[in-house]
Amino acid sequence: MTREEIFKQLESIFKDVLDLETVTLCDSTTAADIEEWDSLNHVQLVYEVEQAMGIRFTSAEILSWKNVGQMVDSIIKHRQ
Amino acid sequence: MQHAMLDMKQLKRLLKQDTTALPCVKAALLGDSATQLLATALRGTGVQRGLNVELFEAEYNQVEQLLLNPASELYSSGAEYIVLFQSTHKLAELHAKRDSKAQERMADERAAFIADVCTSPQMSRRKVICLNYPEIDDTVFGSYANKVPASLTWQVRSLNCKLMELAREIPNLYVCDLAAIQNKVGRDHMFSPNIYTSTDMLLSMEVVPTVAARIMDIVCALRGDLKKCLILDLDNTLWGGVVGDDGLEGIELGHGLGIGKAYTEFQQWVKKLRQRGIIVCVCSKNDEDKAKEPFEKHPDMVLRMDDIAVFMANWESKVDNIRMIQQILNIGFDSMVFIDDNPFERAMVRENIEGICVPELPEDPACYLEYLYSLNLFETAAYSTEDGDRTRQYRNEAQRVKLAQKFNNEDDFLKSLGMESVVEGFTAFNTPRVAQLSQRSNQFNLRTIRYTETDVASLAADDSVIDLCFTLEDRFDNNGLVVVVVMKPMDPERLFVENWLMSCRVLKRGMENFTLNTMVERAKQAGYRYIVGEYLPTAKNGMVANHYKQLGFKPIEGQPAQYLLDVDTYQARPCLIKEKK
Numbered sequence: 103m104t105r106e107e108i109f110k111q112l113e114s115i116f117k118d119v120l121d122l123e124t125v126t127l128c129d130s131t132t133a134a135d136i137e138e139w140d141s142l143n144h145v146q147l148v149y150e151v152e153q154a155m156g157i158r159f160t161s162a163e164i165l166s167w168k169n170v171g172q173m174v175d176s177i178i179k180h181r182q
Numbered sequence: 183m184q185h186a187m188l189d190m191k192q193l194k195r196l197l198k199q200d201t202t203a204l205p206c207v208k209a210a211l212l213g214d215s216a217t218q219l220l221a222t223a224l225r226g227t228g229v230q231r232g233l234n235v236e237l238f239e240a241e242y243n244q245v246e247q248l249l250l251n252p253a254s255e256l257y258s259s260g261a262e263y264i265v266l267f268q269s270t271h272k273l274a275e276l277h278a279k280r281d282s283k284a285q286e287r288m289a290d291e292r293a294a295f296i297a298d299v300c301t302s303p304q305m306s307r308r309k310v311i312c313l314n315y316p317e318i319d320d321t322v323f324g325s326y327a328n329k330v331p332a333s334l335t336w337q338v339r340s341l342n343c344k345l346m347e348l349a350r351e352i353p354n355l356y357v358c359d360l361a362a363i364q365n366k367v368g369r370d371h372m373f374s375p376n377i378y379t380s381t382d383m384l385l386s387m388e389v390v391p392t393v394a395a396r397i398m399d400i401v402c403a404l405r406g407d408l409k410k411c412l413i414l415d416l417d418n419t420l421w422g423g424v425v426g427d428d429g430l431e432g433i434e435l436g437h438g439l440g441i442g443k444a445y446t447e448f449q450q451w452v453k454k455l456r457q458r459g460i461i462v463c464v465c466s467k468n469d470e471d472k473a474k475e476p477f478e479k480h481p482d483m484v485l486r487m488d489d490i491a492v493f494m495a496n497w498e499s500k501v502d503n504i505r506m507i508q509q510i511l512n513i514g515f516d517s518m519v520f521i522d523d524n525p526f527e528r529a530m531v532r533e534n535i536e537g538i539c540v541p542e543l544p545e546d547p548a549c550y551l552e553y554l555y556s557l558n559l560f561e562t563a564a565y566s567t568e569d570g571d572r573t574r575q576y577r578n579e580a581q582r583v584k585l586a587q588k589f590n591n592e593d594d595f596l597k598s599l600g601m602e603s604v605v606e607g608f609t610a611f612n613t614p615r616v617a618q619l620s621q622r623s624n625q626f627n628l629r630t631i632r633y634t635e636t637d638v639a640s641l642a643a644d645d646s647v648i649d650l651c652f653t654l655e656d657r658f659d660n661n662g663l664v665v666v667v668v669m670k671p672m673d674p675e676r677l678f679v680e681n682w683l684m685s686c687r688v689l690k691r692g693m694e695n696f697t698l699n700t701m702v703e704r705a706k707q708a709g710y711r712y713i714v715g716e717y718l719p720t721a722k723n724g725m726v727a728n729h730y731k732q733l734g735f736k737p738i739e740g741q742p743a744q745y746l747l748d749v750d751t752y753q754a755r756p757c758l759i760k761e762k763k
Binding site: 118119121141142145146149159161164165 | 191194219375376377379380381383386388
């Protein structure tokens with residue numbers, strides 16, 4: 103899966119979880135950029151991404167992400 | 183739909199609907215971990231069940247302060263149901279800080295805290311739904327923990343047992359069996375260590391909806407929304423094969439033939455439900471005599487004809503047959519569960535009978551039971567040993583219907599029954615049944631006031647209240663306690679009927695007249711001149727909309743729901759029931 107493909111899949115997960123028509127994500131996107139992305143939805147996003155990608159993030163990773171790009175870095179690392 | 187398990191996304195979507203028109207349930211959620219997600223799931227599950235759950239969410243880890251302070255926001259929120267979720271995790275943390283002598287006291291201390299909370303004055307008229315404690319096997323002692331009272335395993339198991347004992351003693355305490363959920367799904371599905379460490383959430387995303395469902399099952403049961411009847415298909419549901427084709431000897435049942443064991447165990451479960459008080463009926467496309475043959479003759483049948491209240495085997499549509507069963511039993515479709523292996527029949531019934539619960543079944547009959555267990559369809563809020571007789575009572579009702587057909591005149595028929603009623607106030611003996619009837623009766627129920635056993639006991643203790651209950655027996659059957667009436671003084675002249683409800687089993691016997699005659703007599707004895715009745719409509723009690731008018735009460739001007747009866751000019755109403763002293 104390329105980085106671009108991961109972004110595409112994340113966008114569809116975000117759309118689904120946040121119940122939005124469209125979501126566009128880039129490396130620098132943060133929760134502040136999307137109104138529906140609150141702490142409650144965040145837990146659910148983490149879970150859905152884990153399910154979809156077949157991975158488990160470490161708890162340190164979950165706490166460390168500053169933006170979507172860093173989440174994607176973690177996904178790539180786990181999928182290697 | 184009401185029983186389909188939804189995931190978090192679906193539950194959250196339900197919350198986007200306008201829920202203000204739904205009946206409101208006031209509840210509170212108190213926990214010692216992050217519970218926001220569970221709160222969201224509780225609200226969503228409420229909407230799924232047709233309820234607007236107004237939830238007071240406690241600040242993080244404020245359990246003791248909120249519960250022990252009678253002036254806390256918890257109590258001023260008006261919450262009727264208080265969900266208490268103290269976790270095994272936090273218990274384990276406490277356990278780690280103690281020496282072994284102090285560890286041995288943990289279960290006792292926690293149980294004493296819960297008992298104090300439930301019996302405190304600020305908790306009366308509220309219900310505590312306490313989640314019990316799923317085990318964490320820390321393997322500090324390995325299996326040897328079973329010999330060591332100070333071990334975490336020992337303390338957690340012991341605490342769960344103590345909670346059961348408390349729940350039996352304290353009427354307003356209900357245990358929600360979180361440990362049972364963990365037994366079903368397994369600890370690794372129940373708990374995500376990475377999510378817990380990063381967010382302090384103790385329940386995994388996949389299990390939160392199940393936990394919310396089990397909590398709401400209790401709330402719904404306490405509100406009288408519960409299942410009373412199980413309707414079963416026969417071929418490939420109760421036994422393997424088709425009795426009409428394969429013959430009595432050819433069906434799969436018991437430990438001999440094919441997968442018969444699966445059907446036998448399914449029947450054992452149904453039998454236990456029947457013994458608990460669930461009415462079991464049959465609805466099958468079959469010739470009646472062929473369908474009955476296994477019940478009468480097959481050595482491996484667990485269910486016998488005695489277990490079945492209404493037996494419908496014919497070639498009419500199942501929808502028509504279920505409607506017929508509903509007429510005989512006189513209970514709502516929403517209190518019925520229909521189990522059939524055939525997806526076509528399931529869809530037909532589901533689409534044509536609103537409210538009935540039709541679980542999807544797994545393809546493999548071996549999986550029926552574990553799947554049905556997961557749905558927890560038969561939650562209840564009360565149980566009395568009398569419940570097991572319910573099927574017999576409905577069978578006798580069917581006989582009574584046959585006898586009635588022989589008489590041309592209804593009075594002659596009623597006379598032939600030799601009906602007698604015992605009238606008494608609320609006592610320690612009848613309290614459980616009075617509470618249960620108030621929770622289960624939906625149709626013949628003028629104001630739909632639900633009582634817990636504590637409520638009943640306090641009514642009994644209040645001398646100003648006239649509390650009455652009535653049994654009805656006839657030559658076929660003793661129906662047990664079937665009518666409850668509560669009258670309270672409004673002023674020195676007027677008595678208000680706070681509650682009047684009756685089991686629909688005894689409709690059309692003149693029981694209303696007998697009840698009113700008794701009410702008037704008691705009102706006069708106590709020196710009152712008027713009885714004021716009120717009808718509060720619900721979705722289900724339309725049958726008593728004109729109840730007071732039909733009994734000769736006069737509408738009260740300016741009070742459209744209320745009716746007045748002058749006891750001095752009252753003429754005793756005709757009635758063929760004798761009071762049994």
